[in-house]
Amino acid sequence: MHHPYPEVLVEIQEVLETVLGMQFNHVMLNRYEDGGVSIGRHSDTLENKVIASISLGAERQFIFRPREKSAAEPIKLRPADGSLLVMQGDTQVNWKHEIPREPSIKRGRISLTFRQIYA
Ligand SMILES: O=C(O)CCC(=O)C(=O)O
Numbered sequence: 001m002h003h004p005y006p007e008v009l010v011e012i013q014e015v016l017e018t019v020l021g022m023q024f025n026h027v028m029l030n031r032y033e034d035g036g037v038s039i040g041r042h043s044d045t046l047e048n049k050v051i052a053s054i055s056l057g058a059e060r061q062f063i064f065r066p067r068e069k070s071a072a073e074p075i076k077l078r079p080a081d082g083s084l085l086v087m088q089g090d091t092q093v094n095w096k097h098e099i100p101r102e103p104s105i106k107r108g109r110i111s112l113t114f115r116q117i118y119a
């Protein structure tokens, strides 16, 4: 889908581009209405050269698991409200990520995932 960005997203993207020293050409918003909403274990396609995810709202568990079993321990994060998580380099090649259900969490989380995508 190709739409002009709302101004607030342009502003956030410009801050990210300054901080990270690179350019984005895509943004996807994910809304997790409460802890019942999850995203299953996956890697994003390699067209996603860089994914910079800004977390807003509830802290949710964010788990990275190595694709190769026993290559490394899972990495469990809880990105805080307002935090930035960047996936780049070989992250998608070597790791899968997921946000599991946490039914006790009643608040919502939104992530803004700015992406540098090449066809
Ligand atoms: O919600 C997030 O921070 C990341 C979600 C995700 O893995 C994705 O959009 O590919």
Ligand SMILES: [Fe+2]
Pocket: 042, 043, 044, 097
């Ligand atoms: Fe993802």
